[in-house]
Amino acid sequence: MTADEQPAPAADGVPAQRSKPLGPPPARLGSGPDDGDLTDELKEAYWSVYDGAAANATLGEILVRLPRIVRRVGELAWRADRRATVALVVLQLGSAAMSAFGLMASVAVLHQLFGEGPTPDRVRAAVPQILLVVAFLAARALLEAGVSLTQAHVTPKIRTALEREFLQLTAHVRLEVVDDADWHDDAYRAHDRGLFYARQIVGQVVALASAALGILGTAGVLAALHPLLIALLPLSVLPVGAAAIRSARARFHSFRRWNALQRRVRLFSWLLLDRDSAAELRSDTAQRALLDEHHRITARIAEEDTRLGVHSAKLALTGRALGGVGTGVTYVVLALMLVAGWMPLAAGAGAVLAIQAAQGSLTRFMDVAHLVYEHAMWVDDLLAFQERCRSLQPRRHGSAAPGKVAEIELRDVSYTYPGKEAPALNGVSMTLRAGETVAFVGVNGSGKSTCSKVIAGLYDPGSGAVCWDGADTAGMDAESLQNRVSMVLQDPLHYPFSALANITASRGTLTEAEPRQALDAVTASGADQVIAQLPQKWRTLLSKRFKGGQELSAGQWAKIAVARGLYKDAPVLLLDEPTASMDPKAEHAVYQAVLRNKRRAERITVLISHRLASVVECDRIYVFDAGRIVESGTHDELMARGGDYAEMFTLQADAYQAGTGAAGH
Ligand SMILES: Nc1ncnc2c1ncn2[C@@H]1O[C@H](COP(=O)(O)OP(=O)(O)OP(=O)(O)O)[C@@H](O)[C@H]1O
Numbered sequence: 001m002t003a004d005e006q007p008a009p010a011a012d013g014v015p016a017q018r019s020k021p022l023g024p025p026p027a028r029l030g031s032g033p034d035d036g037d038l039t040d041e042l043k044e045a046y047w048s049v050y051d052g053a054a055a056n057a058t059l060g061e062i063l064v065r066l067p068r069i070v071r072r073v074g075e076l077a078w079r080a081d082r083r084a085t086v087a088l089v090v091l092q093l094g095s096a097a098m099s100a101f102g103l104m105a106s107v108a109v110l111h112q113l114f115g116e117g118p119t120p121d122r123v124r125a126a127v128p129q130i131l132l133v134v135a136f137l138a139a140r141a142l143l144e145a146g147v148s149l150t151q152a153h154v155t156p157k158i159r160t161a162l163e164r165e166f167l168q169l170t171a172h173v174r175l176e177v178v179d180d181a182d183w184h185d186d187a188y189r190a191h192d193r194g195l196f197y198a199r200q201i202v203g204q205v206v207a208l209a210s211a212a213l214g215i216l217g218t219a220g221v222l223a224a225l226h227p228l229l230i231a232l233l234p235l236s237v238l239p240v241g242a243a244a245i246r247s248a249r250a251r252f253h254s255f256r257r258w259n260a261l262q263r264r265v266r267l268f269s270w271l272l273l274d275r276d277s278a279a280e281l282r283s284d285t286a287q288r289a290l291l292d293e294h295h296r297i298t299a300r301i302a303e304e305d306t307r308l309g310v311h312s313a314k315l316a317l318t319g320r321a322l323g324g325v326g327t328g329v330t331y332v333v334l335a336l337m338l339v340a341g342w343m344p345l346a347a348g349a350g351a352v353l354a355i356q357a358a359q360g361s362l363t364r365f366m367d368v369a370h371l372v373y374e375h376a377m378w379v380d381d382l383l384a385f386q387e388r389c390r391s392l393q394p395r396r397h398g399s400a401a402p403g404k405v406a407e408i409e410l411r412d413v414s415y416t417y418p419g420k421e422a423p424a425l426n427g428v429s430m431t432l433r434a435g436e437t438v439a440f441v442g443v444n445g446s447g448k449s450t451c452s453k454v455i456a457g458l459y460d461p462g463s464g465a466v467c468w469d470g471a472d473t474a475g476m477d478a479e480s481l482q483n484r485v486s487m488v489l490q491d492p493l494h495y496p497f498s499a500l501a502n503i504t505a506s507r508g509t510l511t512e513a514e515p516r517q518a519l520d521a522v523t524a525s526g527a528d529q530v531i532a533q534l535p536q537k538w539r540t541l542l543s544k545r546f547k548g549g550q551e552l553s554a555g556q557w558a559k560i561a562v563a564r565g566l567y568k569d570a571p572v573l574l575l576d577e578p579t580a581s582m583d584p585k586a587e588h589a590v591y592q593a594v595l596r597n598k599r600r601a602e603r604i605t606v607l608i609s610h611r612l613a614s615v616v617e618c619d620r621i622y623v624f625d626a627g628r629i630v631e632s633g634t635h636d637e638l639m640a641r642g643g644d645y646a647e648m649f650t651l652q653a654d655a656y657q658a659g660t661g662a663a664g665h
Contacts, residue, residue, distance in 0.1 A: 066208070066369060069376040072383075073205045076198070080157035088150045092209055095143035100217025102136035103357055105129050107221060107350035114346030147210075151203055159199040166195060166382070169389035175458045176418055177392045186385050188263045194382025197375035204375060208368045214361030221354045225347050226337065232330045233358055238366075239322030250315075254308045261297050268294040275544055330355065394478030401457075401481040404602055405468045405571050408432040408455065413464035414627075415454055424450040426627035427464070434571070437605040439615035441645065442624030448608045451624070452574045455606065457481035486568040490577035492561030494552075496543030499531050502560050506568035518567055524593035525562035526586045554581040562590055576608045587614065612649045621645065 077085040112126035170187055177183050222229040268290055271277045281287055334355070338348045408431070415425040425447050432438055432455075440448040453459050454466060457478055466473045473481055486506060495502045501510040503518050518538075522528040534540035534550055541549040542560075552560065558581050565573060575594070579587040591614055594605065609615055616635045623631040623638070623645045631643050638645040 063369070065376075066372065069372055070205055070208070072376070072379070073201055076158050076162070077154050077202060080161055081154050084150050084153045084157075088147060088154065088206065091143050091146040091150060092206060093213070095140050095147060096210060096213030096217060098136050098140035098143060099214055100220065102133055102140060103218060103221050103354060105133040105136055106353055107225070109133060110349045110353060111346045114344075114349050147206060151206060155199055155202045158202060159195065162198050162382070163195055166191065166386060169386050169393070172394065173389050173392040174394050174460075175453070180418060185263060186388075189378075190382040190385040192262075193378040194385065197378040198382060201372065201375045201379055204368055204372045208365065208372050211361050211365035211368055215358060215365060218354050218358035218361055222351065222358060225351045225354065226343055228337070228342075229334070229351055229355065232333055233355065233362065235326030235329055239319045239326060250308060250311050254304055261301055265294060265297050265301065268297070327359070395474075396477060396479070398475045398477050399471070401473070401476045401484045402468060402471075403484070403571070404434070405484070405604065406434045407469055408572070408604060409467045409470075410451075410455070411465045411467065413451075413454060413461040413466060415450055415459055415462050417450075423462070423627050425454065425461075428627070428629055429464075430622060430629065430632070432604045432606065434604055435601045436619040437607060437617075439618040439621045440606060440608045440624060441610070441612060441615060441621060441648070442630075446624035447627040448624050449576055450627075452487070452576055452606055452608060455572070456485040456487050456574055484570050485572040485574060486565045486570040487574045488561050488565035488576065488578040490580050492557060492564070492578075494542065494557055496541070496545060496549070498539050498541055499534060499560065500538040502542055503527075503564050503567050506564045514567075517569065518563075521563040521567035522559075524566055524590075525559045526582075526589050527556075527559035527563040530556045530559055555583055555586060558582050559586060559590075562594070566594070571603055573603055573605045574608075575606065577610065579614070580610070587611075612645075612652050 074085070077088070109126045109129045112129060113122055115122055115125075173183075219230055219233075222233070271281065272287065272290055272294070281290070334348065334351060337343055338345060343351065410428055410430045413425055413428045414423050416423040428447070428451060430438075440451060442448055450459065454461055457466075457473060457476075460474065468476075495505055497505070497510055500513055500518065503521060504510060504513045519528070522531060530552065531537055531540075542552060543549040544551045558578060562575070562578050565575065565578070573594070579590050582590065607615060607618060615621055619634070620632060621635060621638055622629050623643070625644065631638055631641065631645055633641070635649075639649065640646075
């Protein structure tokens with residue numbers, strides 16, 4: 001330790017300083033962490049494998065890739081609804097066939113009209129063909145309606161299935177993954193774009209198939225008229241398609257750049273809009289500052305949007321100019337063929353019709369191909385993200401955690417949060433026994449909550465072991481372990497559900513309750529009086545965001561949270577500063593109920609608290625400092641020792657004494 005790192009001596013009973021003194025902050029804040037190179041924010045998480053390679057594909061690669069995309073979407077549709085998928089394919093093929101027959105009949109009509117003989121005879125001769133054209137077009141319209149109807153069945157099912165799978169996977173990833181900002185960016189992107197485009201891509205693939213079949217049909221007709229006509233077709237259409245594909249790629253790259261900013265903008269919008277932030281925002285008069293920041297980021301997104309729009313417009317113009325030249329060349333060649341007598345005039349008229357139809361189909365194909373290609377990237381991104389989430393799930397194998405536990409032993413446990421250098425826990429060893437209540441105390445950031453989360457199986461120790469009755473929890477199914485532990489946190493979740501559902505949630509249900517145990521739990525925590533005052537008692541909705549909802553005070557929420565923890569009735573109960581916001585009477589009642597009167601012989605209770613008066617009666621007190629346990633023992637032992645605990649306890653006791661003294665004068 002250098003001289004600089006020496007802790008400063010304690011003065012006036014204030015705990016000694018443990019790190020270098022902090023210098024004053026700068027007078028002006030930078031305009032935010034998103035300044036500079038945007039891609040800094042987008043560097044991949046260490047478990048991330050997404051490389052955006054799809055965005056760098058060439059036109060040829062896109063065409064090669066399309067069958068794979070179609071297959072993938074087909075698989076999604078197949079999984080969602082087999083019958084509808086088969087119907088979709090059959091109806092689509094039928095509609096394409098009708099288009100091709102309709103075109104052939106139209107060419108035949110032109111043939112009749114431009115043929116030899118008097119005009120009335122030619123028109124009369126063409127009538128049956130005209131009726132045939134009408135019949136084919138009517139059949140195509142019916143089949144297309146069938147395609148739309150079937151699509152309406154399949155698409156929502158795909159979206160629902162994917163969304164459920166997405167939420168199922170993300171809600172279960174290991175806790176440390178959720179701490180990673182990059183994971184959140186990926187999750188946001190997959191949710192915002194992937195799920196959105198997954199819904200659209202079915203329709204686009206159907207349109208793509210329809211355009212492809214249309215091309216085949218018209219190409220067949222053109223080949224019948226003259227094979228050279230097919231070779232001329234791509235001249236007018238490919239430049240437009242290539243431009244569309246280039247601009248799709250630029251859009252994808254751009255979105256990757258502003259995705260992180262977009263997420264931050266939503267955060268600002270939400271802070272400005274949300275009920276939870278409303279009071280403090282107004283009291284701090286921070287609306288203007290937040291609005292300015294919101295504006296600053298949206299202005300950057302707008303700049304990026306404009307840059308992209310201009311780029312796309314230039315590409316589209318170039319594509320169209322080249323396509324126009326191509327069309328001109330096609331018609332010149334057709335005219336030369338007619339002049340040279342390679343084709344009769346009647347066939348020429350049919351050829352113009354077929355070329356126009358083919359151009360229409362090909363342009364549609366290119367247009368849709370670029371959309372499908374772009375959107376498939378997002379769907380791929382979503383599927384890749386889901387795949388990644390699968391590898392980030394907690395252990396789903398191993399033995400189930402025992403229903404009861406007599407002893408939990410932490411053996412030299414260390415834990416370091418991802419991305420951090422200093423361990424939050426550093427060689428912690430302890431033994432917790434059933435029937436005992438132990439307390440974790442120590443300064444802020446000393447590792448108490450981390451230790452409780454390791455005990456709860458939410459974090460796996462980096463080294464060392466947590467053993468339940470001698471068995472290492474590393475070999476146990478993580479969810480079964482979490483089922484055996486009940487955690488009450490200082491900032492508990494305010495579920496926007498009924499009061500009863502807020503209690504039953506700890507047993508993984510919002511609809512089923514054990515009435516007797518629910519009443520016992522709320523009575524022990526003092527939440528019974530809170531619920532008794534609600535207009536619809538147990539059924540009252542606890543959220544002002546919804547009509548008829550009620551809001552609770554922080555202390556009332558804390559009582560509900562303690563009740564939720566007790567209702568779980570797990571063999572391990574971890575209370576992480578649960579009473580910090582309760583009034584002294586309520587706090588006392590909770591400790592009476594949880595720690596003394598209702599103490600259960602088979603339960604291990606861990607209490608984390610900064611109010612040392614509440615830990616006096618605990619069987620053992622562990623004092624944490626910088627991730628280590630620096631003292632342990634009963635209150636009396638620790639007081640006799642005269643170490644950190646005695647110092648902190650005396651400090652708090654003196655503060656009360658001083659208060660009493662002042663009141664007495
Ligand atoms: N999710 C997290 N990601 C990264 N670091 C974290 C995370 N949670 C806590 N830490 C860090 O780990 C260390 C221990 O934190 P922990 O929450 O366990 O302390 P604590 O003793 O419970 O503090 P407090 O009394 O303030 O609740 C701290 O340095 C903290 O900054």
